[in-house]
Amino acid sequence: MKIYTRVFLSIILFFVCSLSYALEESQAQDIRFNKARVLIHKGQKKAAFQLLNENLKGKFHLDTVHFLVEYYYERKFYLKSYRYLRVLANHALPKDLQIRIKKGNIKLEDRESFIKKVATYNELSPNDLSILQFVANKLYDFHLKKTISPEYLPYLLSLAEKYLLICYAHKYQIVDTHYSLAKIAISRNDIPKAIHSILEAYEYLRETNSVDHKVSSTELQIVLAEILIKDGLAETGALIMKSASLDRSITPELREYIQTYSETIKKAFFNVIYDYQLKFKNNILQVSDFEQERGLENQSALAHHNHFNIYYQNQINRKYSLVAGLDIINESNLSENTEEANFTSLSADFKLKKYKSGNALSSFNLKLDFLSGRDLLSLTEIQKRSQQVFQYERFWLTPNGKWQFHLPLALKQFKNRNAVAIASGLSFESFESSRWWRLKYQGDLGIQQEGESLGTTFYLDTHILNQSKVSKKIDLVSLLSFYKQFNSHEPLNYHQFSAGFYFNQELDFWKSILLSYGVELTNRSISNRTSYQMMDFNVGFKYNF
Incomplete structure (x- = not known):
């Protein structure tokens, strides 16, 4: 029994001595580190680095390695700083995980899979995760300042992202981790x-x-x-x-x-854009299927489409800014007997924006429209039309996107009548997006007093717009819309589906020009027997002055 007691006491004494030695060694490292910092401040670098190197020979001392990372980074000895940064990362990571990351056995292509795999390493402590977060942010700084050869910069970002995702997998400082991941994504x-x-x-x-x-x-x-x-x-x-x-x-x-x-x-911002399109229209005179059955010919035509846009914005003071725009459009058809489909329009837009407290912005708009030729939206004969729109808008932001409420009042002058319309609408533009989608939704409900015994029109107007990145140089804008009008007078009681697909392509040798091409499809139905199908193709360019 005495022998067992002696053995037990010997073991206890061994652990106590070991712990005491470890504490003494740790305290000695702290003393050497603090003394080295004082010596560096006094300019005695040689003596200081003798103490720091002595710390490096013993067990891992976080403060020493961390100090050397920052010391060499601030003095632009980036390779030395990076070397000690790797020492920090290797200390924090389990050996197995180090090897798997180094050999590429755990890849970033599938983020969810990566997060699931690294989440199984339960031995990572909060201190280890703190080190990895520091290393990741410092690697991002290395990339930002382009401190090493360009071919290695993507590797630094990839390594930083892996370390941050390890922190995310273990739910370490989620907000800070996402913030750093966002900065890496911006860099890419x-x-x-x-x-x-x-x-x-x-x-x-x-x-x-x-x-x-x-x-x-x-x-x-x-x-x-x-x-x-x-x-x-x-x-x-x-x-x-x-x-x-x-x-x-x-x-x-x-x-x-x-x-x-x-x-x-x-x-103050001033911009001018010229847009030219050569259009092919397969139903230039908007002939219905009912009219075609009665022998009226569906005519196709080519048309020149010219569009000038002038935009001006200026901040008046801390709360107000002014926006003014001018659009001039002329479309002339090249085929015979299609002159009645020619039109010219001029639109002037004035907007006064007011910033409010919080994520909100109000604006007051005045828009003036003048059109000579056919109003393609209302199935009317050749006419002159003008319109004045007074509109109040309110924008506000949520974490997921931007909302906009608008309340327009429109006064319209047609050739033989006047009309008054008022509506309310709501739109939402999501911040969530990918290469193939960034969506915006809009819906309007309105009422219009038509005049000339045409009664009252109620209408619903909805749009879904999506922006896609087909390639590095080519963007695609897709637009789907549905419009429904209710009126006792049949030509004004119809619904319409439209779809448009518009491509814009950048040119390497001339950044101010975009090639543009697209197609628009429209189907308008007035009754079961009367519908209109129109298809327009266009190809052209946009020049930004």
């Missing part, structure tokens, strides 16, 4: 993935009210604004940026950044 110009990461962070904050994050909701707003502006949604991005500036808790540095960025995007 992967806008859909960047937006998805920011919205995931917003959703996590909303559901959990988490405080375990360094990135504020305002910083998320700023990144989302930058993404949307880069993606062509300048108005929405500016609105989010404006909302972020109203947060009183942000740091002076962040407020200055917002102000500088906002000053850049709110400067």
